[in-house]
Amino acid sequence: MSTSANRLINRPILASIDTGAFRHNLNRIRELAPESKIWSVIKAKSYGHSLEGALAGLGSTDGFALLDIADAQWLRDHGWQGRILLLEGLFHTNELDLADDLRCDLVVHTENQVQWLESYQNKSGHRFGIFLKLNSGMNRLGLRPAEYRTAFHRLHAAGYRMHHMTHFANADQVDRSPSVGEQLECFEASTEGLQAPSSLANSAAILWHRNALGDWIRPGIMLYGVSPTGSFADIVRSDLQAVMQLRSEIIDIQEIKKGDHVGYGGRYEAPEDMRIGIIACGYADGYPRHAEDGTPVWIEAAGADGGEVICPIAGQVSMDMLTVDLRHAPQATVGSIVELWGKEIPVDDVAQMSGTIGYELICALAPRVPVEIK
Numbered sequence: 001m002s003t004s005a006n007r008l009i010n011r012p013i014l015a016s017i018d019t020g021a022f023r024h025n026l027n028r029i030r031e032l033a034p035e036s037k038i039w040s041v042i043k044a045k046s047y048g049h050s051l052e053g054a055l056a057g058l059g060s061t062d063g064f065a066l067l068d069i070a071d072a073q074w075l076r077d078h079g080w081q082g083r084i085l086l087l088e089g090l091f092h093t094n095e096l097d098l099a100d101d102l103r104c105d106l107v108v109h110t111e112n113q114v115q116w117l118e119s120y121q122n123k124s125g126h127r128f129g130i131f132l133k134l135n136s137g138m139n140r141l142g143l144r145p146a147e148y149r150t151a152f153h154r155l156h157a158a159g160y161r162m163h164h165m166t167h168f169a170n171a172d173q174v175d176r177s178p179s180v181g182e183q184l185e186c187f188e189a190s191t192e193g194l195q196a197p198s199s200l201a202n203s204a205a206i207l208w209h210r211n212a213l214g215d216w217i218r219p220g221i222m223l224y225g226v227s228p229t230g231s232f233a234d235i236v237r238s239d240l241q242a243v244m245q246l247r248s249e250i251i252d253i254q255e256i257k258k259g260d261h262v263g264y265g266g267r268y269e270a271p272e273d274m275r276i277g278i279i280a281c282g283y284a285d286g287y288p289r290h291a292e293d294g295t296p297v298w299i300e301a302a303g304a305d306g307g308e309v310i311c312p313i314a315g316q317v318s319m320d321m322l323t324v325d326l327r328h329a330p331q332a333t334v335g336s337i338v339e340l341w342g343k344e345i346p347v348d349d350v351a352q353m354s355g356t357i358g359y360e361l362i363c364a365l366a367p368r369v370p371v372e373i374k
């Protein structure tokens with residue numbers, strides 16, 4: 001592969017993070033929600049894109065939202081001075097001093113956390129911003145409506161800077177319960193008369209429920225150019241760009257006969273004499289083992305006319321390799337560059353052929369894959 005980062009390593013696999021695409025997607029989100037501030041959600045090491053990539057590409061966000069206080073520390077150590085929201089708040093009281101030092105904002109979703117904050121004697125003079133989380137129907141995290149108002153008053157009385165927050169279960173689908181409308185109704189009833197900024201929308205709500213944004217939106221998946229629904233068709237007209245591109249090379253080619261089988265279990269049987277390309281990417285790199293035959297792989301300059309082609313996976317993905325049908329790629333050779341997902345092949349398409357969603361694939365990019373930020 002031609003990148004300088006890759007020349008340093010032996011195995012030709014590389015995830016490139018396009019900071020220009022990050023900036024583009026963030027601008028798109030600002031266009032969609034011009035009145036809201038943006039928490040860029042970068043949990044799970046920025047959905048597999050690395051914190052370095054997020055900081056390089058998303059520096060004009062209003063804040064970063066994440067789970068792990070060590071990631072908050074990393075952002076401060078690398079110069080981030082804006083706001084940081086701990087999306088699940090504190091897991092234990094022993095995180096309070098560090099969260100305070102790092103000037104984090106905190107989600108509060110349970111009575112324990114309310115008590116910790118009520119009795120906390122802060123030394124730094126920093127007053128935590130609190131995003132008090134209401135369980136408006138998703139039944140995952142959050143205070144029930146009956147507990148919410150008292151918790152709000154207690155934390156407000158303790159001097160914290162209060163915000164309201166809730167999370168939607170079904171902003172990406174219709175005809176599922178609870179609907180965005182039902183959750184919004186619960187939110188409005190539970191927060192009535194309690195003056196504070198609000199934070200409601202995830203990516204799906206930003207795209208499809210612009211009546212349910214709030215003062216602070218929380219886009220995750222759309223920042224990465226991936227679909228909240230699992231289907232790329234649903235965002236194809238939203239002008240978002242893929243940020244991660246996973247590439248590798250063909251490292252060997254097998255000439256096989258009609259009736260020969262390929263790979264573990266012999267899942268693929270050659271319908272005619274043909275060539276099979278062996279690619280240096282397997283499930284230990286984060287490529288899904290469940291990818292079916294036919295899952296698309298893009299190959300550079302391999303077509304009869306020398307153009308790019310898309311070839312189908314042929315045979316079970318193994319730990320370090322996968323195999324493709326090269327019948328439409330007569331010019332493919334050892335060393336041909338392939339894209340597994342990214343600009344040419346939406347990760348959503350690979351996910352659909354593997355019984356999962358793009359979220360899972362990008363988050364599961366394996367630590368052994370080198371990441372290049374460009």
Ligand SMILES: *Cc1c(COP(=O)(O)O)cnc(C)c1O
Nearest residue numbers: 041167202203204218219220221
């Ligand atoms: C992960 C997360 C988000 C982002 O969701 P996307 O579907 O990726 O946009 C927003 N809010 C909370 C509370 C989350 O945990």
